[in-house]
Amino acid sequence: MLIAHSIADLRQALAARRHPAFVPTMGNLHDGHIALVRQARPLGDVTVASIFVNRLQFLPHEDFDSYPRTWEADCAQLRAAGCDVLFAPREADLYPEPQTFKVHPDPALADMLEGQFRPGFFVGVGTVVMKLFACVLGQSGGTAVFGKKDYQQLMVIRQMVRQFALPIDIVAGETCRAADGLALSSRNGYLGREERQEAVALPQALRQLAGQWTARPPAAGAALEQQAVDALRARGWQPDYLTVRRRADLQPPTAQDGPGMLVALGAARLGGTRLIDNLEF
Incomplete structure (x- = not known):
């Protein structure tokens, strides 16, 4: 596996690739x-x-500095998986000057859900x-x-590629559990042993919400969402949203x-760890 740290080295490695x-x-x-x-x-x-921990998508109070960096293990896993090239720029390589030009996604898609609770997140991601x-x-x-685990992020990127007419096919990967x-997540490593056992309550809550939604009239939707939030809060979580x-x-x-047209999405904090998940139904 070739490792490129600079953009010039990356482009040289990919020059003959189509x-x-x-x-x-x-x-x-x-x-x-x-x-x-x-x-x-x-x-x-x-x-x-x-591999690049992107400062632009972290809010000031979030975990940019403490985000786990596991370079040797990451490289070993990528080699074993058959990755040909790893691009691992330093911050000065990717942002050699202040990034004043930024991508601002459509607020109708990006300012709800994750965008509501993490303002500016999708500007950092899109950029x-x-x-x-x-x-x-x-x-x-x-x-x-x-990956589909970051469901809204996937939609933002698809819309960005479409509106900028980029010659890129966006393919979705199913959530691994x-x-x-x-759902597997890098932030699961923050969970203590008891928190890890409790964390399964989030996907369970989404499955229950999806099942109830299917069985009830659409007018009951807001009440079902509130019940899901209240039930998770009663277990000691701090929910941001559980919604269809x-x-x-x-x-x-x-x-x-x-x-067949719907997705249940949730984000909630368990102790000091914020987890997200979703379930198509």
Whole structure:
């Protein structure tokens, strides 16, 4: 596996390639990331992963400085998964001057849910992904693979690629879960032993919400969402939201939106760890 730290070295490594398949990450890799790399391999003529902890998407009180950085383990996992090129820029390489030009996603999609509780998050995400696309895929286009666990992020990136007419295919990877149903996440490592046992309550709450939604008239939706929030709060969580939205645009469902068109999404803090998850139904 070739490791490129500078944009110039990356472009030299990819100069003869016509269709890279790209998996951007912030490192601290788990089996979900590796599944995306394996999914990407047959989709291009070279498989590229990136590791970059992007300061722009962290709020001042969030965990940028303490975000786990596990370089040696990450490299070993990527080599074993068949990654060809790892792009691991230093902050000065990717942002050699203050990043005053930024991507501002459509507020109708980006200012709800995660965007409401993490203001500016999707500006940071859109900006770094656009820049990574320019570095990795800018010469010829290609394919990029993103996980469905970050459901709203996936939608923001798809809309960005479509509106900027980028020659990039966005492919979604299914959420990888532990045996008890908890979605794999780099932040799961923050959980203590008892918190880890309790964390499965979030996907369970989403399954229950989806099941109740399917069985009840649409008019009962707001009450079902509030019940889900209250039940999780009663277990000691601090929920930001548990809600059902349309898959197409993340807007609240109408009476015409039934099973096969919906997704239940949740975000909640357990102790000091904020977890997100979703369930299509």
